[in-house]
Amino acid sequence: PWLATAYRTGSSQAIRDILPGTTAAVVLWAVALAQIAGAIAALLRRRALSPRAGRIAGQSLVLICFLAGFAIPQLVVAWQESALRTYPDTRADLATWAEIALEPGTVVVTGDNHKTFNRYWGGYSGRKWFDSWVADDPTRVRPGEWRQRGMSYLVLPYERVIALQGSAEGRAYLAQLLPLRVIAPQERQRGPAMELFRLWGPDVYQPVEFGGQIRLLGWDVQPAAPRPGDEVALRFYWQPILPPRDNYSVFLHLTPHDDPSQVLAQRDFSPAGEARLPLTWQYPGETLIGPAQTLALPPDLPPGRYVVVATSADPKLGVGSTVEVREGRTAVAPVRWGAMKVEVVDRGLHRHDGPYQLVEVASGETIEMPEALDTEEGIRTLLLKPGLYRLMQPGATSLTGPDFATVHVPEGGLVHFRLFMDRGSGQFRGGGVIPAELSTPDARPPDSDWTGSLVVGVDGTFSQTQHVPGMLDLTQIGGNGFIDGQARYQGDMHALSLAAELTEGQQYLGFTEGRDLPIIKSQDRAALSARYTLLFNEGLGLYVRGTGETQLFDTNAIATEDLTVALRKRDGSVEYIEVAGGDSYQISDYLSPMILQTSAGLETRFTLAPRAAPLVEVMGPAIAPTPLTTLDLSYGPLVLKGYRWTPTADGVEVTLVWSVTEALDRVYTTTVQLFDAAGEKLGQSDHPPGGDYYPTTLWKPGETLVDRHTITLQPGAQPARMLVGMYTSADGALLAPP
Known part of the structure; x- marks a missing residue:
């Protein structure tokens, strides 16, 4: 068995050769050992040992050699092999x-x-x-x-x-x-x-990273050229860059290009299926193939330009990418997005469903968050357009004080924001972004409105000079200690801060030849400061401040030569003392000098917020068809190339074709108004060209874009004149005369 255990070979059939070989080896070993033991016994008998003693000594020696040279190493190998068999196998x-x-x-x-x-x-x-x-x-x-x-x-x-x-x-x-x-x-x-x-890869290979945690490698799509009414099967390939911090879901929406709010097809799913939720992705670099997901295309979906929107709830809050649907072809564009995870906790880091509202800084609009976003108590995760967002208490009007927090959502990133909020009052108590490498920080908020810190430290110095021209041969040893403490109270209308500092040190000078100098202090400072603030509102208050500084011990100096020192006492009298060179003498008493300062004034608080991030381009320019009616009318930086007039059951669809000659610095809205021969208005359509995802500020010179308007008309209405203009929704300023 030992031979079989120690045997190593690359052939799986070797065990058939080992088994009979082991039997033969055991018989040969037994015969050989008996012969060796007999020979050793005979040799020992010649040394005047009795036959019995020689036999015992010979057998013992053979046994010791056998154990040391063969049996023990084989037993060690067998033990290691047995222990290895208990380990799990790759x-x-x-x-x-x-x-x-x-x-x-x-x-x-x-x-x-x-x-x-x-x-x-x-x-x-x-x-x-x-x-x-x-x-x-x-x-x-x-x-x-x-x-x-x-x-x-x-x-x-x-x-x-x-x-x-x-x-x-x-x-x-x-x-x-x-x-x-x-x-x-x-x-x-x-x-x-x-x-x-x-043995094969995805049909479409296009790596996209999400928040530095998950990478989308690509996807399979069947059929390759979908038609209206088809079911499109999509299979996505995922890789964890880092172990994900939450069980994220995928939101897949298909919308018309000119109406992103209309969801034509939708699918929400776990990336790799329910058996492999993202929190189980613990091996960065592994590839996970998700189950097939189907999107049912509407039967009346014509070829054209559409937008795929990724969002948490309302499509207007999401981000999208255009898809050009053509006969026999499929085009896919990546989605650029951002995400924010809001976690509400109390002082003990216990989650709860505290109230707050989310406002987009750029537009000032409040984002409605349905209950479906609550993945667990106290946590909501949203897919948003990249930019600045503000968390505010419901109904808050002031942008100062502790009732709001501003968060920047970067493109392709996930921001985990922890908001501290009282359970009873709903009062904000602070918050911050948790770094990506910290899933659950160990730090806890204080159990009261008091915070504090205490720092204690010591340091020492040692220097020695010998045989240096122009300098004395001496040894200098010094040591210092310090204590620095701070305490702060922050209430709703009151604030108090206290700070104390104590620094003490001693110094010794010793000479190689001559008299050593006495030990004197090198540092002696005690300081205390206090500041109290009474807040009238969130941004204005009255403060009182006091500081004090002194020395705790007498201050001595060392006389460099024999001298007479005049000391003035506290009662005004003068005392003369004789001091020999190298002795120390007092130059000031303890607690002297003492410096006290007070001040008062007004305190104002405000927050400097960075400018709102610009809108992110989430889709490219549309492919414009040739207009039926050519105009080439100038609207300043734009040219109205022409329009299409398409009657509908309820009215008419007007498709404008714009050409960009210069960049625009404001967001404009298009108005199309129809009049009859007498000048009476029959209908009107106003909306931003390019939709929510491609406003006029992102248009680039050289592009040609489509702007569709649907106008409802009364039965029998006869449009005779059309007015087209562009204006800003903020102040109604016209881009050019209509």
Whole structure:
């Protein structure tokens, strides 16, 4: 058994040779040991030992040599092998991960994994069935040929992957595969290191990062050229960059280009399915293939330009990207977005559903947040347009004091904002953005309105000079200690801050030749300051401030030569003392001098907020059709190239075609008004051209854009004149005469 345990070979059939070999080896060892023991006993008998003593000594010596040279090392190997068998195996991790993350299929493996996906031999009873095909070197067959044979996945030893990366041909082979997961033995784990691949990649490869946590690699789409009424199947490929901090969901909306508020098709889902929620993505770099998601296209969806909107609730709050639907073709554009997670907690960091309102700084509009956004108590996560947002108490009108917080939502980023709020009163008590690397900070807010800090420290110095021209040979030793304490109270209408500082130090000077000087103090300072503020409102108050500073001990000096010192006492009398050179003498008493200062004044508080971030371009210019009626009318920086007139059942659809010659610095609204021959207005349509996602401030010179208007008319109405103009919604200023 020891020989079999210690034997190592690359052939799985070697055990058949070891078993009979072990039997023969045991018999030979027994005969050899008996002969050796007899020879040693005979040798010892010649040394005048009795036959019995010689036999015992010989057998003992043989046993000791056998144990030391063979049995003990074999027992150690057997023990290590037995302990290793108790550790979990990487191949079990591979089978478990495939069960959770992959669809059933046939796996191409090497000899290390010939039992991994065999349920009868591998010992793993899963719900999905994976066949396996064993090959000595799977890379001799191209991935496309493996796929033609019905294979889906490939498992390679990790050292083989490293070898392939070292050559151009190997890198070309790996480029045809989709890496899924690297599995390597961890501490107290056995088994080979390996990498799992799928034999083909996504239909569309377009990496997009979300908040520095999740990467979308690409997607599959079927059919490739959808038509109105079809069901489009989408399968997304995800990778965790860092372990996600929440169980995020995907919101997929399909809307018309000129009306983003109209959702034509919608799908909300977990990225990789319910079995692999984002909080379980603990292996950065692994690839997760989501389940197929279907979007049912409306049967009357004509070819044209549409917007896919990602949002938490109202499409007007989301961000989108245009999709040009053409006959036999599909175009996809990335969505640029931002997200904010708001967590409301009390002083004990316990979550609760405290009230607040969210306001977009750029527009001043309050964002309605439906209850469907509540993923758990006290937490809401929203997909928003990148920009500045303000968290305010419901009904608040002031932008100063503790009743609001301003948060910047960056493009493609997730901001986790923690808001401290009293459970009873709903009063804001502060808040801040939690850094991405901290999922749940350990710091807790104080249990009262008092905060404080205390710093205690010591330092020391040592210097020595010897045989330096122009300097005395001396040794200098000094030590200092300090205490710095602060306390602060912040109430609704009162604030008090206290600060105390104490610094003390001693210094010693010793000479190589001559008399050492006495120890004197090097630092002696005690200071106290207090400040009280009475707030009249959130931004204005009255403060009183007092400070004091003194020395706690007598101050001495060292006489450089013999001298007479005149000391004036507190009662005004003068005392003369004789001081020898090198002695110390007092120059001031303790608590002297004492400096006291007071002040009072008005205090004002305000917050400096950065300018609102500009609107982010979320879609490109529309592709304009040729207008039926050509005009080429100048509207300053714009040219009205022409229009299309399309009668409808209830009125008429007017499609304007604009050409941009210069950039616009304001957001304009288009008005289209229809009049009859007598000058009577028949109908009107006003809306921003480009919608919410492409306002006029983002238009670029050289672009041509479409602006559609639908006007309802009364039966029998006969439009004879059309007026077209552009104005700003803020003050009604015209871009040019209509």
